[in-house]
Amino acid sequence: MKKRKICVVVCSRANYSSIKSAMEAIENHPNLELQLVLGASAILDRYGSLDEQINIQNINISEKVYMLLEGENPVTMAKSTGIGLIELPSVFERLKPDIVVTVGDRFETMATTLSAAYMNIPIAHTMGGEVSGTIDESIRHAITKFSHIHFPASKDAAERIKKLGEKEDSIFHVGCPRIDLVNEYLNQVPKNLDQALNEGVGDTLDFSQPFVLVSQHPVTTEYGSGESQITETLKAIRKLDIQAAILWPNADAGSDDIGRGIRKWREKGLDKNMHFYKNLPIEVYVHLLNKTKCLIGNSSSGIREGAFIGTPVVNIGSRQDARERGQNVMDVKNSTNDIYNAILAQIKNGKYQSDPIYGDGTAGIKIANILSKCDWDIQKRITY
Numbered sequence: 001m002k003k004r005k006i007c008v009v010v011c012s013r014a015n016y017s018s019i020k021s022a023m024e025a026i027e028n029h030p031n032l033e034l035q036l037v038l039g040a041s042a043i044l045d046r047y048g049s050l051d052e053q054i055n056i057q058n059i060n061i062s063e064k065v066y067m068l069l070e071g072e073n074p075v076t077m078a079k080s081t082g083i084g085l086i087e088l089p090s091v092f093e094r095l096k097p098d099i100v101v102t103v104g105d106r107f108e109t110m111a112t113t114l115s116a117a118y119m120n121i122p123i124a125h126t127m128g129g130e131v132s133g134t135i136d137e138s139i140r141h142a143i144t145k146f147s148h149i150h151f152p153a154s155k156d157a158a159e160r161i162k163k164l165g166e167k168e169d170s171i172f173h174v175g176c177p178r179i180d181l182v183n184e185y186l187n188q189v190p191k192n193l194d195q196a197l198n199e200g201v202g203d204t205l206d207f208s209q210p211f212v213l214v215s216q217h218p219v220t221t222e223y224g225s226g227e228s229q230i231t232e233t234l235k236a237i238r239k240l241d242i243q244a245a246i247l248w249p250n251a252d253a254g255s256d257d258i259g260r261g262i263r264k265w266r267e268k269g270l271d272k273n274m275h276f277y278k279n280l281p282i283e284v285y286v287h288l289l290n291k292t293k294c295l296i297g298n299s300s301s302g303i304r305e306g307a308f309i310g311t312p313v314v315n316i317g318s319r320q321d322a323r324e325r326g327q328n329v330m331d332v333k334n335s336t337n338d339i340y341n342a343i344l345a346q347i348k349n350g351k352y353q354s355d356p357i358y359g360d361g362t363a364g365i366k367i368a369n370i371l372s373k374c375d376w377d378i379q380k381r382i383t384y
Contacts, residue, residue, distance in 0.1 A: 003033040007097030008060075009088070011040035012250060016050050017282045018055070019103045019126060021180035021364030023187025027059055035095050039065035039084065040108045041251040046280025048248075062092045067108070072255035074223055077107050092119055099124050099149070099371060105140035106130075106252075117146045122376045124149040126343045126367070129164070129178060131322040135220045139339060146250055148376040151367055152202040153304070153358045156324045165383050166185030174366040175359020182305045183361025196284040202246075202266070202275035211243035212343065213288050216297035218254025219319045226257030227264075229334045233296060234265050235317060236339035237274070244274045245288060262356055265348075266378070296339065307355040312346035326330035326355035340382045 006026050008110045010016050027034045036059055039049035043064050053062060067083040069076040075331040088111055093102065101124045102109050125147035130204040131137055143149065144164055152158040153176035161171050190196070197207065205211060216233055218226045226249075237244045245264050249258040265271055280288070286305065289295060296313045298320055302313035307326035315331045316339060330346055 001031060003031055004372060005033045005095070005100065005298070006099050006101060007035040007037060007092070007095055008103075009037045009039065009100045009108075009112045010103070011038070011042050011067075011084075011112075013042065013048055013279055014109075014250060015103045015106065015366040016042065016053065017285075018178050019101065019179060020282065021177045021184075022367040023059060023083070023364075024057065025364040025368035026039045026371065029368045029372055032368060035058065035097055037063045037065060037088075037091055037095075039088075040080065043066065043195040044251075046278075047251055053281060065091060067111070068251060070217055072218075072251060072253055074253045077220070077253040081107045082357040084108055085114055087116040088112060088118060092116060092121060097121060101237055101371075102125065102143060102147075103127065103226055104262075105130075105143070105195065106138040107139065109143060110139050111225040113143045114147045117122060120378055122149065123147040124151065124367075124371065124379060126151040127153050127157075129159075129161040129323065130154070130335070132236040132320055134319055143313055145380075148378070148380070149370070149374060150310040151363070151370075153363070154324055156294050167381055167383055171351060172173045172366070172370050174370070175356075175361075176302070177359075177367070179273065179308050179359040180358075180361050180364045181282050182286050182289075182308050184214065186309065188283070188287075190281070190283040190287055192281060193284055193287065196281055200269055200275055200277040203273055205243045205245060205273070205275050207243075207244060207249050207288075207291065209359060210293050210347075211245060211291075212237065213292040213295045213381070214241070214244055214246040214297050215295065215299035215301060216258065216316065217249045217299060217319065217384055218252045218258055219298070219317060220253050222318070224257065225260035226254040230258045230261040231265065232334050232336045233273075233339055234261070234270070235336040237296070238272070239336070239340050240343055242273065242293070246274055246276045246308065247280065247294075248276065248278045252367055259261070294343050304358045308361075310354050310361075312349055312352065314342040324357060324380065326352070326357050328352040329356070
């Protein structure tokens with residue numbers, strides 16, 4: 001039996017953690033052949049190149065696509081999408097995949113989707129149907145309308161995809177593959193823990209003592225506000241006087257604004273008890289997310305992984321507006337006092353009960369099995 005070729009396009013560290021378990025399941029499936037394409041920030045050292053992590057997985061990289069323009073603003077974001085749309089068709093022409101898997105809602109995901117759609121390659125989309133407060137939501141729903149196979153992470157998302165007019169038999173509620181990694185790593189101490197935690201810059205932290213974790217990204221629809229927003233967050237943490245592990249922002253428009261805010265903060269010598277990381281391996285991140293007193297910022301990991309672990313989360317601003325969430329999340333505005341008071345409240349609340357709202361840790365295997373068996377109609381059939 002000829003193996004079905006599944007091409008997975010990974011363009012960021014978030015993409016990688018969101019599809020890693022599914023890639024492993026595809027690689028190990030007897031009837032599937034994995035083709036991995038890395039692109040955009042996933043292959044740039046500035047954002048933490050994924051080469052080393054992929055090598056640890058023993059997965060071959062089929063192609064690399066350099067498509068990210070410097071600038072991290074709305075213009076370069078749009079142009080990077082265009083570069084991806086120019087480069088990816090050549091990749092797909094060489095690889096000739098049977099199905100292209102695209103992840104989530106980022107601008108590179110749109111380039112992947114449009115390329116495959118124009119080339120009549122069936123598209124499988126993970127984590128569609130969700131709502132949030134930025135351009136990502138528009139991208140996510142647009143990709144749903146191009147896709148032939150849908151792998152939503154929650155029941156609510158599956159229902160929304162159905163309401164968008166997609167055929168019910170093309171929608172498979174599998175959960176979020178990121179939860180698979182949490183389920184795998186939650187009770188393990190990573191072998192590379194000490195090495196990973198010694199990287200980055202800033203004060204040396206003692207992770208046997210209380211600490212908070214910060215993951216704050218630019219809000220693309222609020223471009224130009226990133227510096228002031230991260231400064232409000234850093235002020236709240238300094239006021240709290242607790243150790244803080246702070247992650248560098250993603251490559252979306254406004255990343256430079258947040259980076260500038262962090263650099264100015266450090267230049268003023270205000271970074272006592274703070275350590276800044278360009279990137280953390282997913283197993284180390286899960287370990288910290290389990291141990292931290294509170295996750296602060298606007299990352300979806302607080303809403304997804306945080307719910308499964310029970311991590312107290314202070315979600316700042318509009319980036320995750322309306323996204324389905326558990327009891328572990330407290331929403332606040334971009335205000336030092338609001339953030340400070342919310343962190344205090346969440347630390348007092350302590351660990352929450354685990355909530356499997358985004359899956360039970362078996363999404364990757366489900367995705368691989370469905371891809372090996374499902375049929376599709378390249379001609380989209382809208383049901384509304």
